[in-house]
Amino acid sequence: MEPLDGNxxxxxxxxLFARDMTTMGYKCTSCGHTGVMAxxxxxxxxxxxxxxxxxxxxxxxxxxxxxxxYCIDMSGMAQPVLPLA
Incomplete structure (x- = not known):
């Protein structure tokens, strides 16, 4: 199956979080790449x-x-930043 994006x-x-999480920021614990869930x-x-x-x-x-x-493991993310709204 082809991969999808975070959307x-x-x-x-x-x-689960009662907000749009596609704009949640993160930093990869391995390579340091920063981005958003989308x-x-x-x-x-x-x-x-x-x-x-x-x-x-x-x-x-x-x-x-x-x-x-639901069980969520986010251990690959450093510095998750939740969206404001």
Whole structure:
């Protein structure tokens, strides 16, 4: 399956954080690339969703859902900056 951009996560992230998260800023812990969630490279074909850095392909975020509960691992991101609104 072809990768998507971070906008593919907009709906579920809005449900979880009650705001548009596509403008959330971040810094990659591996290469230092900075960007916003909308620019991430997203793969949704596995048992969960994986968002990777556009610069070095490090996993920035993993999102899984089981029995109505979401688990988010953002350990690949340094300095996440939430949108103001």
């Amino acid at each position: 593919a996560l907009a709906g579920v992230m809005h449900d 620019e991430m490279v997203v793969y949704m074909s596995g048992p969960g969703t994986v968002a990777r850095c556009r610069g070095c392909e490090t996993i920035l975020m993993m999102l899984t859902e089981r029995r109505g509960m």
